[in-house]
Amino acid sequence: MICNERQYKITLNQLEKFKAALDGLSQPEDSDWLQVANKNALKSQISDLESQLSEYSMLKEGKARYSLSADLSSLPRVLIQARIGKGWSQKDLAETLSVPPQQIQRYESSDYMGASLSRLIEVASVLGVSIKETWSGSNSVDGNSVFIWEGESNVEWNKFPIREMIKRGWINLKHQVSAVDAVKEYFSHAAGPEYATALHRKKFHGGNSPNEYALLAWQARVLEKARYQVFSGKVSGFEYNDNWVEELKGLSVKDDAPVKVKEYLAKKGIVLVIEEHLSGTYLDGAAMMLETGNPVVALTLRYDRLDNFWFVLMHELGHVFLHLFDSLNMDFFDEGDIAEDDALEKEADEFSLNSLISPEQWDLCLSRFSMSRESVLNDAENLGIHPSIIAGRIRKENSNYTILGELLGQGCVRKLFGETNS
Structure with missing residues (x-):
């Protein structure tokens, strides 16, 4: 996931390189499975990068909604989306939490793996994200x-x-x-x-x-x-x-x-x-x-x-x-x-x-x-x-x-x- 403008520009540059590489490939024969695989791999990479760029742009421009509540497994991603959606940079969030900007960069680059539970709760509170966790047992017959x-x-x-x-x-x-x-x-x-x-x-x-x-x-x-x-x-x-x-x-x-x-x-x-x-x-x-x-x-x-x-x-x-x-x-x-x-x-x-x-x-x-x-x-x-x-x-x-x-x-x-x- 793209977290800041620098990563956006790097990803945009990567996308152009992948597109150029794809354009440079000749039309593969059906029997040339290796060339077909290479072409499909490039298409997959391009699709993934385009998806990341689109998500970041829509969040930043307010065209995409992000969830105001999240279960624990999706919380790190939602916190990043909420920060971008509010128009905050990583530095803005760091100043609000009174921590160095590098700390927020480390949190987001690792999906908040190094953050304590109290820190996660604090970040969620600042960004207006509520946390919920539900469980459905194996005997559930609900179609939902x-x-x-x-x-x-x-x-x-x-x-x-x-x-x-x-x-x-x-x-x-x-x-x-x-x-x-x-x-x-x-x-x-x-x-x-x-x-x-x-x-x-x-x-x-x-x-x-x-x-x-x-x-x-x-x-x-x-x-x-x-x-x-x-x-x-x-x-x-x-x-x-x-x-x-x-x-x-x-x-x-x-x-x-x-x-x-x-x-x-x-x-x-x-x-x-x-x-x-x-x-x-x-x-x-x-x-x-x-x-x-x-x-x-x-x-x-x-x-x-x-x-x-x-x-x-x-x-x-x-x-x-x-x-x-x-x-x-x-x-x-x-x-x-x-x-x-x-x-x-x-x-x-x-x-x-x-x-x-x-x-x-x-x-x-x-x-x-x-x-x-x-x-x-x-x-x-x-x-x-x-x-x-x-x-x-x-x-x-x-x-x-x-x-x-x-x-x-x-x-x-x-x-x-x-x-x-x-």
Whole structure:
């Protein structure tokens, strides 16, 4: 992690050297495995350096959020991020703590390994970071989980859903390649040259406990499809700005709204990928980051209804704008239940609900009380949105799933994306 301007300049210089080295390599033949490996290694180094430079710049410019609370394992990194995010130099923090600047440099260069507990508490207090530590026993059946792989060596490749991956055409056992080797080869290609894109932390929210390897395989597939869209020139560069969400929901009144949404998001630098969930994942949607800096929103269309499409889409966009650029370094995977005790999911839920219908607008909707077809259609026309959005919200808030079913747009989404689920 970059901690100061000097390190930033050094890293920038290293990046230019790696890029020059990559440009100097000739296009390798498929059979020249050594040259291919060298090229992939350079791409991995470049991706890592670009990620560090981007994180430092966004923290310094106030464009990235850092966590105001941290568990003990992530505390050192969060303290550095909090210091940069406050606009403090290492010297500024040293003066506040009445210690030599060199001491802060030593702390941060070693991830605070030499700091006492009392010093860590003091630094956290000065920077406004609270410390929390939670534990979940092995008997926990809660679907809310965080999955972490420290690196490729921690992955048990034989646990991937190999049969289903073969059935979907993601891998094949050509030339008598073993199933494990085929999975590793696919994952290397699909997840990209920087494995960390798919291996780092995943936060799953839902009522079921998912198969972590099915999650990993599904994400690799999503990233592969997202990367193809970006490299094909179909997606613009991303700017951190959500003032267009109001215009986005206005597309809901169009007959081919989901397709129009994909085109609209691409112009805003966000990749929308449709990919059916794998057995054992219970997924409705996910939000993650491509190495290009483009956010990726992935939907499974597990429930083929317009109301579900819009709620899950906006929920994942909530993660993009509220959480994806903060210091948690997580991808978000969601089973579409409303969150009750998860702060991050509640924030995404509120973003979704309020972006589709503001609290002020919802207060004026007569259909909340009459719950009739005519009142829903009237409110939808007044708000300029599809009736399914209002009908779905009424059913959810009243826990009554026997009403307004004809307004949900059942079976209207998957067919728009065709068989490829691109």
